[in-house]
Amino acid sequence: KNEVEQSPQNLTAQEGEFITINCSYSVGISALHWLQQHPGGGIVSLFMLSSGKKKHGRLIATINIQEKHSSLHITASHPRDSAVYICAVPTTGGGADGLTFGKGTHLIIQP
């Protein structure tokens, strides 16, 4: 079964800073997900990626399949980016039996 490690667990930064959140996993996968969870609990899917890089607004996600590692970057961070960011990968290679989630990175952006 896959195991997921996210770092850092907590991150506080000033508005405008460049943010990087890391995710490592143990078993080769077909795709990795990045999710955002705001206070109050609602989950939003940010990215699903299987190779290379994806960009959406100020968010950039990269993945290195060989190194089993993904990063989520936030450029020009803003207080509204404050949330928990979670990465998730298939529990087994095929993914039919669901996802394994990281514990999340709690991000606070101060004005």
Next chain:
Amino acid sequence: DGGITQSPKYLFRKEGQNVTLSCEQNLNHDAMYWYRQDPGQGLRLIYYSQIVNDFQKGDIAEGYSVSREKKESFPLTVTSAQKNPTAFYLCASARMGVDTEAFFGQGTRLTVV
């Protein structure tokens, strides 16, 4: 628009009562999943279903039950046997293939008092 609908977003129940959480999808996905989140922990798999009328236990199935009578619907019942039911519950569905693409509901926060 296709997606997953979980309802309600917040739910309160008295201890000892069964409660059913709704999850509906119109994505024509075969696979559906229920996860639970506790503070400081990652989401954990409760039950999943890959086809109508069939489902499998996940890592923490005790105290929960599910049904999959229709492809679109995968309700989760939190029974009185679940010792710590207060948690955040997330439903997901997936299109199986080379790139397993999962979609997520917004979640239901259940509080048992």
